[in-house]
Amino acid sequence: MQPVAINLGIQLRVLATSANESAAQVIPDAFIGDYKNLNDLRTFAQNCDVITFDHEHVPLEALKQLVAEGVNVQPNPDALQFAQDKLMMRAALTEAGIPCPQWAHISTSDELNDFALQVGWPLVLKSARGGYDGKGVWLVEDESEALAVMTDINAHGQEVLAEECVNFTQEIAAQVARNPSGKSVTYCVVKSTQTYGICHEVIAPCPDISEATSQAAQAIAEKISALIDVTGMLAVELFDTGSEVLVNELAMRPHNSGHWSMDGATTSQFENHLRAVMNWPLGATDLTAPHTVMVNLLGASETDLFRTTLSAIRQHPSAKVHLYGKAVKRGRKIGHVNASGDNLESLKKLAWQVANQITGAEDEQ
Numbered sequence: 019m020q021p022v023a024i025n026l027g028i029q030l031r032v033l034a035t036s037a038n039e040s041a042a043q044v045i046p047d048a049f050i051g052d053y054k055n056l057n058d059l060r061t062f063a064q065n066c067d068v069i070t071f072d073h074e075h076v077p078l079e080a081l082k083q084l085v086a087e088g089v090n091v092q093p094n095p096d097a098l099q100f101a102q103d104k105l106m107m108r109a110a111l112t113e114a115g116i117p118c119p120q121w122a123h124i125s126t127s128d129e130l131n132d133f134a135l136q137v138g139w140p141l142v143l144k145s146a147r148g149g150y151d152g153k154g155v156w157l158v159e160d161e162s163e164a165l166a167v168m169t170d171i172n173a174h175g176q177e178v179l180a181e182e183c184v185n186f187t188q189e190i191a192a193q194v195a196r197n198p199s200g201k202s203v204t205y206c207v208v209k210s211t212q213t214y215g216i217c218h219e220v221i222a223p224c225p226d227i228s229e230a231t232s233q234a235a236q237a238i239a240e241k242i243s244a245l246i247d248v249t250g251m252l253a254v255e256l257f258d259t260g261s262e263v264l265v266n267e268l269a270m271r272p273h274n275s276g277h278w279s280m281d282g283a284t285t286s287q288f289e290n291h292l293r294a295v296m297n298w299p300l301g302a303t304d305l306t307a308p309h310t311v312m313v314n315l316l317g318a319s320e321t322d323l324f325r326t327t328l329s330a331i332r333q334h335p336s337a338k339v340h341l342y343g344k345a346v347k348r349g350r351k352i353g354h355v356n357a358s359g360d361n362l363e364s365l366k367k368l369a370w371q372v373a374n375q376i377t378g379a380e381d382e383q
Contacts, residue, residue: 019072019272020044022289028296033062040342041072056080063089070250070295071271074101075148092198092249092295093270100246101270104179105146111265114245116238118265119257120182130164130180137182143167146177155215157183184264186257190224191275192239193253195290195300202243203290203300205283207232210255210275213316216351217274219369220312222282223305225362227258235263242268251276251291274314274351279303281338281356282310307358311365313373315353317346320378323353330375337372352377 020041023030033049034042042048051058053076063069063084069091081095100107108121122133124143134141141164145154158164164180171178189210196202206223224232239254242265253273255266276287285293285301293300320326323346327339341353353376357369374380 019288019292022286023292026289026292028292031062031066033058038345040344043343054080056083059084060087066090068092068295070291071098074098074270078102094247094249097246097248098270101268103147104144104267105177107268108179110246111242114241116241116245116265117262119184122180124168124178124180127161127165130168131161133180134161134164140183142181142183143171144179144181145171145174146179148176153215184257184259186264187260188224188226188258189255189266190227190235190258190263191220191253191255191273192235193251193273193276193287194236194239194243194248195251195287195294195303196243196248197294197300198249198297200244201300202240203303204236204240205276205279205287205303206305207235208275208278214349216314216316216349218314218316219366220275220278221362221366222278222310222312225309231258231263238263238265250295251287274312274354277314277340277354278310278312278356280340282306282358308360309362309365310356310358311362311369313355313369314351315341315355315373315377316379317348317350317352318377318379320376321346323376326376326378330372333375334368334372337368339372339376346377 020030030045031047032041032045033051033053049062051062059080069089078095078099081091085091100110105123108118111118120137124130140157140159143156143158148154156167158167168178190207191210192207193205194202208220208222209224210217211219235256242254243252248270251272253269253275257264257266272287272291279286282305284304284306290301331339338356344352346352355369355372357365359365
């Protein structure tokens, strides 16, 4: 968000756990503290006009206390709770008639077996709170495997959400930006491909989707944003089964499924998040090219990203590389590549070539 903040004349302050964190490297006003500590949050919030997030894990009780003390928190804790707690999210969406996978709150073996009898094995078990990038999610094939996972989840003080294993044709995502006045804009529906639960490739717009399905996904995102009074960016990850779309997860922040917008949309998700939380007019979301492909850089064998990035952009000057300043760890998201243009297959080839060249993954293939 820092580059667009500079363009808009917005001064950012970041709460970071260390000066080496990505945002702290580029935002001069970095407060080093613990986002779980209320006193640190209070100190950080002093003289801030708006507080917003790049992850959903700040304790709700602390945020509610800040709001009670007059701090402008966007999105507010009453909305953020639905991104933090998957059971609350499923209950709210189901009550509102928004299509979801069949699900149940499971706490006993009898409840487990009743649900399995209803939807069949395998099941997907999730920790109700925490978890991202495939963490906190298990595909279980039978009762013994499921009970072991339930025991592990409960041992960490978490409740268990069980869901049917959806037979989907593709994973898609719809994003909406909404400000406190209730004004909103939507982005095109995108196709998202995962590697071990981590978003690896996004294609905007989704190439294999009907107009009716695309409109349905956007309508769901808009309905959710209004239902739970989201401000800022909302990403809704969905399963496309070929006959319907089902909500999988929610994220109330700029999200991997929208990184393409930095180079493929008139206004990026990062700029619209800032505009939205500050209750400013929202920017247009029109495509700037027929197709944009985003490939996440996942840590592999290469640690000298400076050298490999120079080589990659020298060979492929049309690719747009975005690095995060993170130490390289295998499988960790350390940046992304965007490629925009007319020919989708050529763009996919380009984005993957650049990504693999930077990370060293091409040497492992």
